Amino acid sequence: MIEIDRITKTYAGIRAVDSVSMTVETGTITVIVGTSGSGKTTLLRMINRLEEPTSGEVRINGESTLSVKPHILRRRIGYAIQGHGLFPHHTVGRNIGAVPQLLGWPRDKINARVDELLELFSMDPAQFRDRYPAELSGGQQQRVGVARALASRPDLLLMDEPFGALDPIIRTRAQEDLRRIQQRLGSTIMLVTHDMEEAIRLGDRVAVMDGGKLVQHATPAEIIAKPATEFVANMVGDVERPLRLLSLISVRELVEDGTAEGDPLPAGASLRDALSACLWTGRTSVPVEEDGTPLGRVTLDAIRARAGQHA
Ligand SMILES: Nc1ncnc2c1ncn2[C@@H]1O[C@H](COP(=O)(O)OP(=O)(O)OP(=O)(O)O)[C@@H](O)[C@H]1O
Numbered sequence: 018m019i020e021i022d023r024i025t026k027t028y029a030g031i032r033a034v035d036s037v038s039m040t041v042e043t044g045t046i047t048v049i050v051g052t053s054g055s056g057k058t059t060l061l062r063m064i065n066r067l068e069e070p071t072s073g074e075v076r077i078n079g080e081s082t083l084s085v086k087p088h089i090l091r092r093r094i095g096y097a098i099q100g101h102g103l104f105p106h107h108t109v110g111r112n113i114g115a116v117p118q119l120l121g122w123p124r125d126k127i128n129a130r131v132d133e134l135l136e137l138f139s140m141d142p143a144q145f146r147d148r149y150p151a152e153l154s155g156g157q158q159q160r161v162g163v164a165r166a167l168a169s170r171p172d173l174l175l176m177d178e179p180f181g182a183l184d185p186i187i188r189t190r191a192q193e194d195l196r197r198i199q200q201r202l203g204s205t206i207m208l209v210t211h212d213m214e215e216a217i218r219l220g221d222r223v224a225v226m227d228g229g230k231l232v233q234h235a236t237p238a239e240i241i242a243k244p245a246t247e248f249v250a251n252m253v254g255d256v257e258r259p260l261r262l263l264s265l266i267s268v269r270e271l272v273e274d275g276t277a278e279g280d281p282l283p284a285g286a287s288l289r290d291a292l293s294a295c296l297w298t299g300r301t302s303v304p305v306e307e308d309g310t311p312l313g314r315v316t317l318d319a320i321r322a323r324a325g326q327h328a
Pocket residue numbers: 028033051052053054055056057058059060211
């Protein structure tokens with residue numbers, strides 16, 4: 018568990034981060050979202066002490082980060098940034114193995130870990146392990162950057178706009194990969210973005226920053242349905258709120274008996290996907306299946322009623 022306790026950073030009398038407190042549960046993703054200059058990066062960098070707090074503290078599993086030397090702390094906390102920051106003259110394998118090597122892991126264990134991570138990121142180890150960063154696509158470099166940050170199984174992974182440089186399609190894939198890998202490894206992640214869409218898609222919790230203050234810290238569904246301030250409501254975008262809400266609810270929740278025409282949707286698809294399928298086909302319902310077995314259908318009326326309930 019990560020406890021952030023009234024952490025504050027003042028630059029020349031201005032509070033870049035103003036008494037922010039929050040608790041992050043182990044094995045979850047917290048996304049910090051806010052406009053430019055709201056203090057997101059400063060908050061993140063105080064956690065691994067790349068910035069020293071003016072006041073307040075951070076505790077990781079009960080231990081204050083102030084009681085650990087910063088360079089030791091940073092070996093225990095992964096850090097991935099936009100543009101990945103890979104060492105250009107080191108191979109992919111050496112890049113990923115950098116922190117385990119610093120920690121003195123035996124070579125066999127490092128090699129096994131490098132291959133395990135490459136496989137997790139769908140990159141064939143035999144093909145990629147000995148390449149240099151310049152021989153990879155932008156999306157592959159980004160994956161290697163995240164793999165490197167995860168290599169020593171850190172207590173916490175901090176990510177600052179990790180997908181900022183990726184085009185929209187690769188970005189969506191990178192987000193899905195991160196979710197899958199986080200669930201597989203049980204990692205605890207804090208990720209900064211200015212993109213509410215990304216926050217809602219990735220976060221177990223979303224922390225919204227405005228002018229250095231934490232204005233709301235809640236689940237994506239709560240953020241959408243009950244924005245704490247006008248600023249949060251604006252960030253979510255009033256017009257898109259029903260659609261965002263539908264994207265968080267699975268078709269399984271609204272499936273009913275009966276048949277429908279057209280290609281079936283998997284039960285894990287979102288109501289937004291179901292709405293899209295209805296609009297695209299001009300039909301008022303869509304069939305639903307699970308592992309090839311028909312489950313029933315979901316209707317446009319049911320989707321409309323659910324969107325109107327505001328979670
Ligand atoms: N080293 C510094 N010296 C003085 N002011 C700083 C310093 N670093 C950040 N600030 C100020 O602190 C505030 C918060 O900056 P921060 O980088 O944390 O915001 P952010 O939300 O991450 O923004 P962005 O999305 O643009 O990166 C800004 O007003 C910034 O100008």
